[in-house]
Amino acid sequence: MLTITRELRDAIVAHARADHPDEACGVVAGPAGTGRPERFVPMLNAARSPTFYEFDSGDLLKLYREMDERDEEPVIVYHSHTATEAYPSRTDVSYASEPFAHYVLVSTAEGNGPDDPYQFRSFRIVDGEITEEDVQVVEA
Numbered sequence: 001m002l003t004i005t006r007e008l009r010d011a012i013v014a015h016a017r018a019d020h021p022d023e024a025c026g027v028v029a030g031p032a033g034t035g036r037p038e039r040f041v042p043m044l045n046a047a048r049s050p051t052f053y054e055f056d057s058g059d060l061l062k063l064y065r066e067m068d069e070r071d072e073e074p075v076i077v078y079h080s081h082t083a084t085e086a087y088p089s090r091t092d093v094s095y096a097s098e099p100f101a102h103y104v105l106v107s108t109a110e111g112n113g114p115d116d117p118y119q120f121r122s123f124r125i126v127d128g129e130i131t132e133e134d135v136q137v138v139e140a
Contacts, residue, residue, distance in 0.1 A: 001133055001135070001136055002037075002076070002102045002122040002133055002134070002135045002136070003036075003136045003138060004028075004037055004076070004135065004136070004137060004138070005037075005138055005139065005140050006137050006138070006140070007140055008028055008037055008038075009137050011042075012026070012028070012104060012106060012120070013106055013120060015042045015080075016080035016106040016108050016118070017108055019080065020080070020082055020108045021050045021082050022045055022048055022049060022050050022082070023045055023049060023050060023051070023052065023053040023079055023080050023081065024042070024045060024053070024078075024079060024080045024106075025043050025045050025053040025054075025055060025079040025080075026041055026042040026043045026078055027041045027043065027063060027074045027076065027077055028040055028041065028074075028075055028076035028078070029041060029063075029066075029067050029070070029072040029073065029074055029075060030072060030073065030075035031071065031073075032071050032072060032073045033073075034075075035075060035100075037075040037076045037102075038075075039070075039072065041063060043055050043056065043059055043063070044056050050082045050083065051082075052091065053079045053080075073100070074098050074101050075102065076101060076103075076104050076122075077096075077101045077102075077104070078105070078106065079092070079104075079106075080105070080106045080107065080108055081105060081106070081107045081108070081109065082107075082108050082109060083109050084107065084109060085119060086105035086106055086107040086119035086120065086121040087105065087121070087123075088103060088105065088123055088125060092105075092125075093125055093128055093130060096125035099126045099127075102123070102133070103122065103123045103124070103125050104120065104121070104122050104123075105119075105120075105121050105122075105123070106118055106120050107119040120135065121135070122134075122135050
């Protein structure tokens with residue numbers, strides 16, 4: 001199960017909406033070994049695409065150096081889907097290289113419904129195997 005604060009969930013959704021119609025992407029880092037998402041790090045989608053995301057290699061290197069210095073790890077790796085449901089694509093699965101991370105997808109596609117204007121789902125992706133997990137949103 002992914003436990004995430006409302007503030008972090010809302011920040012991820014806001015980033016997805018702000019970058020729409022392109023896919024948004026980023027990381028939420030947390031103290032190594034805790035599984036606690038704490039530090040929101042929105043990234044630039046270097047692909048600038050509505051159907052594909054790619055972390056900028058320089059930004060990603062900088063992020064991993066920062067996480068090393070702060071004794072952090074990527075707890076959440078997130079991105080958005082702008083025209084499809086919040087479910088990992090084959091490309092998403094092929095890029096999933098953090099076996100302990102939660103892979104969060106946000107769908108900003110039209111038609112999600114007025115009561116639920118976006119989808120926010122979390123998955124574990126290990127060795128190409130996708131497992132959806134519950135998301136618990138808590139107050140700070």
